[in-house]
Amino acid sequence: MNTLVQSSTPATAEKPVAPRRRRSSVGYPRITPYLFLMPMILLFVGFKLYPYISAFWLSLTKNVGGEVEFAGLENYTRLIADPLFYKALANTGIILLVQVPIMLVLAIVLAVAFNSVLLKIRSFWRTAYFVPIVMGLVAYGILFRALFNTNEGFVNYLISFIGLSPIPWLGDPLWAKVSIVIAMTWHYTGQNAIIYLAQMQSIGGELYEAAHVDGASAWQRFWHVTLPGLRPAIVLTVILSTIGTLQLFDEPYVLTNGGPDNATLTVGMYLYQNGFKFFDFGYASAIGYALTIIIGVISLIQLRLFKEKS
Amino acid sequence: MKFSTPMPGRRAVLTSFAAATVVALVGCSTQTGQSAAKGEIGGKITVWTWNAPGSGLKAAIPAFQKLHPGVEVDVQDVGNPAIWEKITTGMAAGGSGLADILNIGIDYMGNYSEKFPKQLVDLRDLGADKLATQFPAGAWKSGQGPKGQVFGVPYEVNAAGFFFRQDLFKEAGIDYSGLKTWDELLAAGTTLKEKTGASLFSMDKAGTVGDSAGLFELLMGLQGAFYFNAAGDITLNGPEAVQSLEIIKKANDLGLVEDVPGSWENLLVTLRGERKVATTSSGGWLAGVIEEEAPDMAGKWSVSLPPAVKTGGLTGAVNGGTYLSIPSSSKNQATAYAFIDFALGTLEGQKLVYDGGGMFPGFKPMLDSDGFVAPNAFFGGEKVNQIFIDELNQDTPAVNYTSDYARALKAYVDVQTRVVLKGADPKTELDEAAKQVAQQTGRKLATN
Numbered sequence: 001m002n003t004l005v006q007s008s009t010p011a012t013a014e015k016p017v018a019p020r021r022r023r024s025s026v027g028y029p030r031i032t033p034y035l036f037l038m039p040m041i042l043l044f045v046g047f048k049l050y051p052y053i054s055a056f057w058l059s060l061t062k063n064v065g066g067e068v069e070f071a072g073l074e075n076y077t078r079l080i081a082d083p084l085f086y087k088a089l090a091n092t093g094i095i096l097l098v099q100v101p102i103m104l105v106l107a108i109v110l111a112v113a114f115n116s117v118l119l120k121i122r123s124f125w126r127t128a129y130f131v132p133i134v135m136g137l138v139a140y141g142i143l144f145r146a147l148f149n150t151n152e153g154f155v156n157y158l159i160s161f162i163g164l165s166p167i168p169w170l171g172d173p174l175w176a177k178v179s180i181v182i183a184m185t186w187h188y189t190g191q192n193a194i195i196y197l198a199q200m201q202s203i204g205g206e207l208y209e210a211a212h213v214d215g216a217s218a219w220q221r222f223w224h225v226t227l228p229g230l231r232p233a234i235v236l237t238v239i240l241s242t243i244g245t246l247q248l249f250d251e252p253y254v255l256t257n258g259g260p261d262n263a264t265l266t267v268g269m270y271l272y273q274n275g276f277k278f279f280d281f282g283y284a285s286a287i288g289y290a291l292t293i294i295i296g297v298i299s300l301i302q303l304r305l306f307k308e309k310s
Numbered sequence: 311m312k313f314s315t316p317m318p319g320r321r322a323v324l325t326s327f328a329a330a331t332v333v334a335l336v337g338c339s340t341q342t343g344q345s346a347a348k349g350e351i352g353g354k355i356t357v358w359t360w361n362a363p364g365s366g367l368k369a370a371i372p373a374f375q376k377l378h379p380g381v382e383v384d385v386q387d388v389g390n391p392a393i394w395e396k397i398t399t400g401m402a403a404g405g406s407g408l409a410d411i412l413n414i415g416i417d418y419m420g421n422y423s424e425k426f427p428k429q430l431v432d433l434r435d436l437g438a439d440k441l442a443t444q445f446p447a448g449a450w451k452s453g454q455g456p457k458g459q460v461f462g463v464p465y466e467v468n469a470a471g472f473f474f475r476q477d478l479f480k481e482a483g484i485d486y487s488g489l490k491t492w493d494e495l496l497a498a499g500t501t502l503k504e505k506t507g508a509s510l511f512s513m514d515k516a517g518t519v520g521d522s523a524g525l526f527e528l529l530m531g532l533q534g535a536f537y538f539n540a541a542g543d544i545t546l547n548g549p550e551a552v553q554s555l556e557i558i559k560k561a562n563d564l565g566l567v568e569d570v571p572g573s574w575e576n577l578l579v580t581l582r583g584e585r586k587v588a589t590t591s592s593g594g595w596l597a598g599v600i601e602e603e604a605p606d607m608a609g610k611w612s613v614s615l616p617p618a619v620k621t622g623g624l625t626g627a628v629n630g631g632t633y634l635s636i637p638s639s640s641k642n643q644a645t646a647y648a649f650i651d652f653a654l655g656t657l658e659g660q661k662l663v664y665d666g667g668g669m670f671p672g673f674k675p676m677l678d679s680d681g682f683v684a685p686n687a688f689f690g691g692e693k694v695n696q697i698f699i700d701e702l703n704q705d706t707p708a709v710n711y712t713s714d715y716a717r718a719l720k721a722y723v724d725v726q727t728r729v730v731l732k733g734a735d736p737k738t739e740l741d742e743a744a745k746q747v748a749q750q751t752g753r754k755l756a757t758n
Contacts, residue, residue: 063425081749082749082750083746084746149571150569168516168569170516170518170571171515171516171518171569171571171731172516172731173731176516176518255518256516256518257517257518257519259516259517259518259723259724259727260515260516260517260518260727260731261516261517261724261727261728261731262724273720276395276398276399277716277720278714278716278717278750279398279402279421279425279713279716281402
């Protein structure tokens with residue numbers, strides 16, 4: 001009792017102080033909070049809002065003989081009739097449908113392993129799998145180019161031991177897609193595993209104990225306790241990975257340059273080519289806005305699906 | 311608690327406000343060369359270029375400074391191809407952040423001058439028209455705008471360099487000098503492959519690293535054709551293009567084309583003879599690279615006029631080139647032009663630049679100068695430069711790159727990949743690609 005009273009005293013003693021403090025803030029002009037927000041607002045306007053608006057305006061223009069001309073929706077109608085844009089969309093879609101599920105399942109498996117008491121030097125493994133995400137684009141490109149080199153690459157060297165002939169990893173339309181999927185999986189799986197691992201910490205131990213008492217096998221505990229517990233993290237990673245894959249640029253840029261024969265041309269690559277290779281900034285901006293709309297629609301559908309199920 | 315008195319609070323707000331403003335503005339502010347008074351030569355200029363051409367320009371600085379004491383010239387190796395993106399973004403941003411002199415490739419010249427005509431200085435205003443007659447007409451024309459503006463002074467003027475491994479041909483018992491046409495060359499290539507195991511060509515078949523269209527452009531050039539004709543209409547599916555791709559397909563089907571990703575390192579492997587590839591075609595500038603990078607190959611590489619596609623046809627082709635240009639945003643245009651004029655428009659400057667970087671010049675007095683066509687011991691006593699001059703003296707048409715070269719190039723490389731990797735039909739694929747380029751650019755297909 002005594003301790004309780006004592007501990008509550010400071011709180012009650014402070015109470016009358018609090019309003020006085022608030023009153024003292026009256027001395028500040030009304031604008032104060034906005035001034036505090038100013039750096040963020042300035043940065044947002046300068047580096048986000050302005051580019052958004054500027055790109056939208058660009059998407060309605062075209063360059064004729066060095067003069068920027070208003071073109072209305074011309075870039076968008078051209079986009080609808082552009083077979084390469086559909087090719088890029090299809091490639092992106094295929095990579096999305098194949099890579100994201102593989103990566104997320106792997107990430108869950110890894111997270112379970114990271115969480116297991118059976119695993120020795122757990123923090124080492126967690127770090128080791130997380131490291132790829134901090135690797136710079138160029139280093140990453142050089143590494144995988146070397147690994148996937150048809151004649152001198154390490155992967156084909158390993159493959160030769162099991163008696164297979166060398167695979168043209170980056171030179172064949174199908175294998176180039178496979179290479180992109182492998183590289184992406186290597187790059188991002190660890191990050192997703194860490195997100196799952198964090199979510200696992202919030203699943204109560206008593207749930208596992210109860211399941212154990214009820215005689216659930218390890219598999220049943222995973223299926224009925226761990227997976228439902230991971231649900232929020234899965235929703236998050238599915239949506240983030242979908243958005244990330246739709247914007248895919250890094251891997252095709254450093255590994256295949258969108259080739260061979262456009263087999264790894266993604267929407268991001270196509271946008272880049274139109275802007276910086278063909279100097280068609282209006283068209284590139286239109287591609288950017290089309291992609292934004294597609295991402296918006298898909299994300300909404302995903303959110304809707306997940307909500308209905310829960 | 312944090313702000314006991316109003317003053318520090320306000321100060322903190324102002325400080326962070328100021329800091330944010332600084333951060334926001336630093337990204338935009340740029341400083342090119344120190345400006346001298348208008349029209350006067352002085353101060354500092356910067357030059358954007360890349361490795362070898364950079365070494366050439368650097369070699370001309372001391373002599374330039376003797377003429378104009380106190381002038382500073384900063385030659386920056388921006389890297390190729392990074393330089394194109396850097397120039398593009400600079401021009402798209404209204405010229406912000408560009409150097410005072412830009413080294414621009416002929417393949418980008420049309421694009422920059424058509425898309426950003428106000429961003430490049432018309433060098434006639436600075437006196438460049440005096441130089442016009444000193445350079446080959448074709449090279450000069452490709453640096454001009456549609457209204458006769460002079461956007462660049464030719465720095466490199468490259469003839470196609472057709473390099474071959476004398477030792478390998480000798481080993482196979484083939485008399486290389488007897489090969490006059492591509493048909494004969496391919497036939498010899500088959501023998502060469504059987505006897506020595508060497509491939510006749512190397513190519514990045516998937517086109518994922520380099521653009522891999524070098525061989526095609528050479529074959530097109532030997533027929534006086536390109537992706538576009540002089541009117542800017544698309545000739546990507548013309549008879550010359552089909553013929554060129556048929557030759558490549560035939561070589562590939564005969565197993566004479568080695569698949570080598572198109573990186574610089576891979577080129578060096580070939581040049582050093584560590585990969586058995588018997589010919590390498592490129593710009594004439596490659597001669598200097600071979601000498602420097604593959605000293606052990608002395609006497610093994612040689613260079614010749616490229617074979618003709620048809621008996622009696624052209625045996626010379628233009629293989630690109632570069633220009634020095636001044637962006638309108640430069641604050642020190644007079645000094646920038648003075649440097650260009652010295653380095654490219656005088657024999658003294660040209661000699662220094664050539665000795666320093668080895669880029670093949672277009673300046674006629676330089677080509678005629680003593681010793682320029684001296685026999686080259688490295689290439690078995692061949693008069694290397696004479697071969698290039700002979701090529702440029704043939705009736706090769708001016709190449710019209712237009713502003714859509716990059717699109718046509720990409721469309722072609724995709725076609726070539728389908729042909730050499732999947733055995734697609736050249737004519738069908740080229741027709742398809744030409745239509746695609748027309749749809750993208752609004753250009754007409756040339757009527758053959």
